[in-house]
Ligand SMILES: Cc1cc2nc3c(=O)[nH]c(=O)nc-3n(C[C@H](O)[C@H](O)[C@H](O)COP(=O)(O)OP(=O)(O)OC[C@H]3O[C@@H](n4cnc5c(N)ncnc54)[C@H](O)[C@@H]3O)c2cc1C
């Protein structure tokens with residue numbers, strides 16, 4: 001059993017969970033993820049590692065409530081335990097001295113981009129962090145990210161804070177103003193797709209952290225199959241980070257919707273049990 005040290009509602013529908021797992025904290029690197037099971041009867045879901053503390057022996061993830069498992073996680077509290085917590089999984093982010101790097105984070109990716117920002121800065125890059133929010137009230141970890149970055153930009157789709165518009169538009173503005181050597185995006189699939197489309201004409205290498213449906217997380221089941229150029233890859237072992245200009249986005253969007261009806265049914269069934 002793994003003990004929950006903290007579970008906090010950061011902004012509406014987005015939660016932080018900190019779990020005691022010293023062996024994972026000892027080994028994890030930016031860009032990796034864990035697979036977590038909220039209860040004995042639950043499914044295993046992947047969550048990116050947003051922070052860790054080797055001394056405390058803890059792993060922190062940030063999650064968006066979208067269905068049964070994330071709903072179950074959002075109801076856990078400090079002192080509760082979860083039956084299974086596996087990691088670190090996936091390949092670590094490529095951390096090198098690229099020059100000027102724009103790190104884009106949206107939704108749960110605002111948390112998940114943090115270790116990548118920190119590591120790129122430590123490696124000597126000029127790091128511009130660009131955060132996408134629908135509105136100012138959905139922004140979290142502002143101070144933490146500001147401290148880790150050379151420049152910190154928020155783009156809000158309702159114009160309530162920072163750049164008025166969608167992050168890919170703010171990214172285009174940045175590219176037109178200065179030389180950007182690399183872009184890294186973590187967040188919802190549509191944000192990663194749009195940022196990749198934005199950088200493609202400028203031939204700026206863009207890395208995206210893909211989030212297909214996963215089951216085992218060890219390359220055995222094939223659930224996380226993604227098409228990268230002409231090749232089929234498994235996001236859990238070959239990724240989760242891939243070249244955004246080579247991803248078959250249409251296939252990824254379709255595969256992510258594959259169990260939509262079952263997911264809705266599962267949530268309805270589970271909610272009925274709560275009433
Ligand atoms: C490597 C990786 C890292 C991830 N990191 C995070 C993270 O840090 N925080 C976070 O909130 N989410 C993250 N996700 C997505 C997260 O795993 C899903 O949101 C979760 O599995 C949904 O489970 P559920 O039972 O709550 O919802 P479900 O009922 O299973 O699904 C509800 C909706 O979410 C979509 N969905 C289902 N499973 C996944 C999945 N595995 N990945 C993406 N979307 C899915 C479905 O298309 C559906 O629309 C990550 C996914 C991957 C593959």
Ligand code: FES
Nearest residue numbers: 215217219222236
């Ligand atoms: S989750 Fe099974 S192969 Fe990747």
